[in-house]
Amino acid sequence: MRDLRPSGQIVRGADSAADAPADDVLLAMFAAGDAAAARVLTDRLGPRSYSVALRMLGNRAEAEDMTQEAMMRLWKVAPDWVAGQAKVSTWLYRVTMNLCLDRLRKQTPDRLSDVPEPEDGCASAAQKMQDEARRDALQAALSKLPDRQRQAVILRHIEELPNPEIAGIMELSVEAVESLTARGKRALTAILVGRRDELGYDDD
Known part of the structure; x- marks a missing residue:
């Protein structure tokens, strides 16, 4: 799956996912300029978004597109995110689902592909x-x-x-x-x- 970090940047030195802060803390860190936080949050949430998109669409390329778009929207809202208003993962799932539904409404039926x-x-x-x-x-x-x-x-x-x-x-x-x-x-x-x-x- 493609790099889902902002601008596809390569980030080194991030903490392991197991030791990383909570999602909303990472999002705030990214908004404050901590690029490494994007890597940890992408590694944590990107696969979840992709898994949902893949099951919704049945097409790997389109699932990647929807995941990319969902993560881009997350980076855009990061500066305005209010901690405690919602779980970051819940927000991302919702955005991913809505993007998939929009895509399904636009495409012709029976476009199924292999699910890896x-x-x-x-x-x-x-x-x-x-x-x-x-x-x-x-x-x-x-x-x-x-x-x-x-x-x-x-x-x-x-x-x-x-x-x-x-x-x-x-x-x-x-x-x-x-x-x-x-x-x-x-x-x-x-x-x-x-x-x-x-x-x-x-x-x-």
Whole structure:
């Protein structure tokens, strides 16, 4: 994935992610001129934004574009960010989701591409093919969900975020998130149920 730091700058000497300050502190540090803070925050939040964009769009190039745009918007708001008003990650998820929805509304349907996953060097060729078929099937099924259901399912069951954080990202109540997630999961099950044998799933 491309460099998502401001101006693509190369930054050295940043603290490790494990020892780094909180997101809002890093954002304030960047706004104050600490370029190294951008590297740490990008390493921490960039992959999350990209993961969501990839599941929403099913296309690696477009997911990178949306992540790049979301991070650029984060750098732009940094000088005006008010600590405590919201989580930086929540804000970034929301912006990423909205950018993806705008892109989906503009593009023609059925534009699915491969969804990359880390390769397992020990997996057999047959297992790799089956894993790829499962990923493609999930991506195709996700693309058939209504936008809000797709967002909720991705954030809850793929990103594994808690419902209160999802509610903040989607600007809904927790109850609405729970309803969307439940309906989306049922819809995915209905879409995929006829392919269980093909995809190698047991009935138990």
